[in-house]
Amino acid sequence: MTASGRLPRGGSRPPAAQRGWEHRLLAALAYPANLAFVGVAALLLAVPIVTILPASIAAGRALRAWLQDGETAVFTATFREFGATWRRTLPLGVGSVVVVFLLLVDSVFLGQQLSAAEAGASPVALILAAAAVPVAVAVTLLLLALPVAGAKSPDATARQWLVESGYLIARRPIQALLLLATVAFFVLTCYLLPTLVPFFGLSLPVYLAIVTLGREKPDTSASAPNATGGSTPSLEQP
Numbered sequence: 001m002t003a004s005g006r007l008p009r010g011g012s013r014p015p016a017a018q019r020g021w022e023h024r025l026l027a028a029l030a031y032p033a034n035l036a037f038v039g040v041a042a043l044l045l046a047v048p049i050v051t052i053l054p055a056s057i058a059a060g061r062a063l064r065a066w067l068q069d070g071e072t073a074v075f076t077a078t079f080r081e082f083g084a085t086w087r088r089t090l091p092l093g094v095g096s097v098v099v100v101f102l103l104l105v106d107s108v109f110l111g112q113q114l115s116a117a118e119a120g121a122s123p124v125a126l127i128l129a130a131a132a133v134p135v136a137v138a139v140t141l142l143l144l145a146l147p148v149a150g151a152k153s154p155d156a157t158a159r160q161w162l163v164e165s166g167y168l169i170a171r172r173p174i175q176a177l178l179l180l181a182t183v184a185f186f187v188l189t190c191y192l193l194p195t196l197v198p199f200f201g202l203s204l205p206v207y208l209a210i211v212t213l214g215r216e217k218p219d220t221s222a223s224a225p226n227a228t229g230g231s232t233p234s235l236e237q238p
Helices: 016-045 052-069 074-115 123-152 158-171 173-192 194-200 203-213
Strands: none
Touching (some): 016 074, 016 203, 052 074, 052 123, 052 203, 123 158, 173 194
16 A cells, blocks of 8 residues: 555544535535436436426436435436336326417417407407416426425325325415426526536426425424434435
8 A cells, every 4th residue: 555545543534524525516516417317317208298297207206316315326216216107197297298288379379369469459368368377377386396296205196196286386385486487597598508408408397396395394303413412404405
């Protein structure tokens, strides 16, 4: 063993404080790397279009396993979770594609009606446009919350995930609206920088939903001293 590879006298390693910046740097780099791995895996699974939502739910379960349990093989975990859930999530995926398609068609039709300002917009078109906005917001929030519900209740049914998604949104409406605004900004960023889509197009919105809607309320028992004199960290903190 060379002199540079020898341990200090007594066999002790350098204090953690001397190695802390390296650990913090590696931990910081792990976030974009793991998000990119999950994003690529989810994109491959979402190629048939109707599997976009199932792939997002699988990505949410893989991300939660990484954030909560320290599972670092997130790429393979996304495929594994997709295999475990696709039978439950495929009907949701098909239904979500149909609903989003109808909303898009409705938006295009109403946009054409409202753009005819010279002839005067139809009152019916104005009413339908006003009604379509909250419906689109509710559908978007529900689609964002479904991966969170699928991660929090891995053994639940698709119907139970839908109910839990609604509960997650109703429990934190302000956070849900902030999540929607953040995701909308991210979509605009992806429009300007489309190279982000293959890596973060699905993973980042799911990650934002998990950290926004998936955290439990603070529990005093979670920070109580344990038997070793330390404190038990909350499992919901990424």
